[in-house]
Amino acid sequence: MTNPNALLHRRDVVNELLRDRADLLVIAGLGAPNWDVSAAGDHPNNFPLWGAMGAAAMIGFGLALAQPKRKVLVITGDGEMLMNIGSLASIAVEAPKNLTIAVLDNERFGETGMQKTPTASGVDLAAIATACGIRTSRIVRTMAEVTELRDFAHEGRGTVFAQIKINPEALVFVMPPADGVILTTRFRQSVLGDEALFN
Amino acid sequence: MAEAAKSRSEAPAALPTWPDEIYHVLKDAGIRQVAMVPDAGHSRLIRSFEADPETRVVTLTTEEEGVAMLAGAWLGGERGVLLLQSSGVGNCINMLSLPVICHMPLLMIVTMRGDWGEFNPWQIPMGQGTRPSLEAMGVIVNKVDEPDLVASTVQGAAHLAFNTWKPVAVLLGQRVLGAKNFKELARK
Numbered sequence: 001m002t003n004p005n006a007l008l009h010r011r012d013v014v015n016e017l018l019r020d021r022a023d024l025l026v027i028a029g030l031g032a033p034n035w036d037v038s039a040a041g042d043h044p045n046n047f048p049l050w051g052a053m054g055a056a057a058m059i060g061f062g063l064a065l066a067q068p069k070r071k072v073l074v075i076t077g078d079g080e081m082l083m084n085i086g087s088l089a090s091i092a093v094e095a096p097k098n099l100t101i102a103v104l105d106n107e108r109f110g111e112t113g114m115q116k117t118p119t120a121s122g123v124d125l126a127a128i129a130t131a132c133g134i135r136t137s138r139i140v141r142t143m144a145e146v147t148e149l150r151d152f153a154h155e156g157r158g159t160v161f162a163q164i165k166i167n168p169e170a171l172v173f174v175m176p177p178a179d180g181v182i183l184t185t186r187f188r189q190s191v192l193g194d195e196a197l198f199n
Numbered sequence: 200m201a202e203a204a205k206s207r208s209e210a211p212a213a214l215p216t217w218p219d220e221i222y223h224v225l226k227d228a229g230i231r232q233v234a235m236v237p238d239a240g241h242s243r244l245i246r247s248f249e250a251d252p253e254t255r256v257v258t259l260t261t262e263e264e265g266v267a268m269l270a271g272a273w274l275g276g277e278r279g280v281l282l283l284q285s286s287g288v289g290n291c292i293n294m295l296s297l298p299v300i301c302h303m304p305l306l307m308i309v310t311m312r313g314d315w316g317e318f319n320p321w322q323i324p325m326g327q328g329t330r331p332s333l334e335a336m337g338v339i340v341n342k343v344d345e346p347d348l349v350a351s352t353v354q355g356a357a358h359l360a361f362n363t364w365k366p367v368a369v370l371l372g373q374r375v376l377g378a379k380n381f382k383e384l385a386r387k
Contacts, residue, residue: 027271047274049297051293051296051297051300052267052293052294052296052297053293054263054267054294055263055266055267055270055294055297056267057267058264058265058267058268058271059267059268059270059271059274059297060271061268061271062232062234062267062268062269062270062271062272062273062274062275062277062279063271063272063274063275064271064275065232065255065257065271065272065275065277066231066232066271066272066274066275066276066277067275067276070275084261084263084264084267086259086260086261086264087259087260087264087267089260090257090258090259090260090264090268093257093258094255094257180297180300180301180302181300181301181302183301184273184274184301184302184303187274188273188274188276191274191275191276192275192276196276
């Protein structure tokens with residue numbers, strides 16, 4: 001019997017969000033979300049961050065505005081989201097339909113020794129997103145809800161925000177290329193075609 | 200005599216043309232996304248972009264959001280500009296790692312405070328720190344203090360940013376913007 005109250009495993013969550021990813025564009029926040037997205041499979045349509053903490057949601061937002069016909073999924077952590085929590089206000093005003101922000105919330109700063117983040121004391125990111133005006137905003141605790149979130153992201157039913165409660169487990173690092181020029185160029189070439197190499 | 204002096208001082212001054220020139224230069228450069236924290240010096244340019252159905256104007260809660268947003272725009276094939284005051288440059292420092300390490304263009308147009316004619320001492324630290332902070336992060340900085348040179352400076356900065364994938368900041372000095380004096384306003 002599986003325990004219905006057990007916390008979700010982060011790589012199960014990310015594997016499900018990226019199932020049959022087709023031409024989904026993915027921004028991964030620094031730290032464990034980067035390793036999780038890379039563990040699901042390195043892909044030119046991934047832009048995994050190795051720094052610039054607090055950037056993930058806004059990169060996804062600028063990308064979603066630039067590519068309104070593509071679906072953009074941001075996968076990041078609770079600490080990374082909290083660093084620029086105001087970006088939810090900026091995003092909610094424009095509310096692009098093709099943007100989903102999935103926060104993997106282990107209530108910890110995982111890369112620095114598992115210190116507690118404010119979500120461990122009850123700070124409710126989904127409520128913050130709702131208060132900013134992101135109408136589809138929720139806390140996710142089950143794989144069935146993860147599957148629904150995956151479908152929202154792939155269908156562009158946004159703007160969608162989800163705070164996914166996950167187990168604070170430390171897993172093996174699975175790393176994508178670290179060179180920002182490679183990550184940028186291959187992403188642009190994949191999205192924009194070979195023309196991107198010439199301008 | 201006093202009346203004549205008063206009416207002279209209340210006559211509307213000729214509007215500077217450089218905000219409209221910046222608008223046209225940025226349109227020619229293909230700017231589609233405008234990310235900004237407003238500043239009085241940018242107000243006319245912001246109104247021009249807000250009236251333009253081809254550009255999206257996004258108000259940020261802090262300027263570093265704009266650095267990340269315009270990185271996303273570039274990944275998706277659109278060009279943008281970040282409009283900010285010099286105090287907002289300080290909010291961007293770590294986020295500038297992103298365009299620097301990824302060789303992405305970033306065009307910033309910075310209205311200066313804490314510069315020529317400043318009246319507010321609290322503006323001095325970041326105003327004087329603006330250029331060294333940007334240069335420390337690898338941003339190319341062009342300052343302009345002559346209204347007639349604003350358009351060509353922005354045009355050159357846009358070419359530099361988008362053709363060589365560099366972060367470039369244009370600093371519009373208070374000689375261009377005109378220095379406010381709140382103490383005078385308070386006396387009125």
